[in-house]
Amino acid sequence: MHVVYPVVVSALLFSIGVYGVLARRNAILVLMSVELMLNAVNLNLVAFDVWLRDRLHGGQVLTLFVIVIAAAEVGLGLAIVLAVFRTRRTVDVDRLRALAEVVRAPDPGRPDGEGAS
Amino acid sequence: MTSQAPGLWPPSGPEVVFLLLGAVAVGTALLVVTTRQLVHAALWLVVCFGALAGGYLVLTAEFVAWVQVLIYVGAVVVLLLFGIMLTRAPIGPSAGLDSGNRWAAALVAVATAAVLVTVVVTGFRTAYAPLHPGQGAAEPLGASVFRIWVLPFEALSVLLLAALIGAIVLSRTDIRGRE
Numbered sequence: 001m002h003v004v005y006p007v008v009v010s011a012l013l014f015s016i017g018v019y020g021v022l023a024r025r026n027a028i029l030v031l032m033s034v035e036l037m038l039n040a041v042n043l044n045l046v047a048f049d050v051w052l053r054d055r056l057h058g059g060q061v062l063t064l065f066v067i068v069i070a071a072a073e074v075g076l077g078l079a080i081v082l083a084v085f086r087t088r089r090t091v092d093v094d095r096l097r098a099l100a101e102v103v104r105a106p107d108p109g110r111p112d113g114e115g116a117s
Numbered sequence: 118m119t120s121q122a123p124g125l126w127p128p129s130g131p132e133v134v135f136l137l138l139g140a141v142a143v144g145t146a147l148l149v150v151t152t153r154q155l156v157h158a159a160l161w162l163v164v165c166f167g168a169l170a171g172g173y174l175v176l177t178a179e180f181v182a183w184v185q186v187l188i189y190v191g192a193v194v195v196l197l198l199f200g201i202m203l204t205r206a207p208i209g210p211s212a213g214l215d216s217g218n219r220w221a222a223a224l225v226a227v228a229t230a231a232v233l234v235t236v237v238v239t240g241f242r243t244a245y246a247p248l249h250p251g252q253g254a255a256e257p258l259g260a261s262v263f264r265i266w267v268l269p270f271e272a273l274s275v276l277l278l279a280a281l282i283g284a285i286v287l288s289r290t291d292i293r294g295r296e
Binding site: 012068 | 125128129132139142143147149150166169172173175176177180184185188189192193196197199200201203213215216217219222223225229230233237244245246247249253257258262265266269273276277280281283285287288
């Protein structure tokens, strides 16, 4: 097995995940895209473990650890999404702007750049 | 490891199988990030993870493949489906799943793919890994987890417990924070 094949597949999966995280608006779809990126990393780890014939099986054991961390992450993420849904009635990440910086209209009395501080 | 590697073309039997599974995985991943139906996205994710598990099998990582099927297909997708149902998402096609910066996102993703594929192809063009069946079976993996990687394993179990308790506390409504 040439190492190029799994590594290229994983690079493509990773960039698809990047697209999903940036383009999707529903928080659950964003979580799914994060899962895609984690899977791309897992494929990389397995391929390099097989290539290097690691006697400690570091790559595959780390893959198992990443799978466990992904399970914990998706559990916590869904709990947070549900808490947000309970209070805001929406899971639209574009509309959850409570933590965004307040963009004020530029103050004519001050020079630019100091009005927002 | 790179000596007497056969040429990139024609691909051998396992490589053909792996490439087909990889094409399925990439295609269904594209469907996950572009479909207009939330539930279909979760179901396409099942196909994508299944194809990846098949890829692990081809790469002789059997144990990882079965753990992938158990945890990802069995647990994570079910959790995501629960999330979709509990947030009362519409079942049919819904507009507005994509935000306005879709074209910027596509640009970033294509740039990422171009950079990564160029780098890995130039870096690993001659790397060849001969496959030995049984390399990633449960026995050698279990031996190395419980002999060498015991401390990270235990730390990870504590992390999992903390995440579980955190999820329970977050999703219960009758637990209030201190005033």
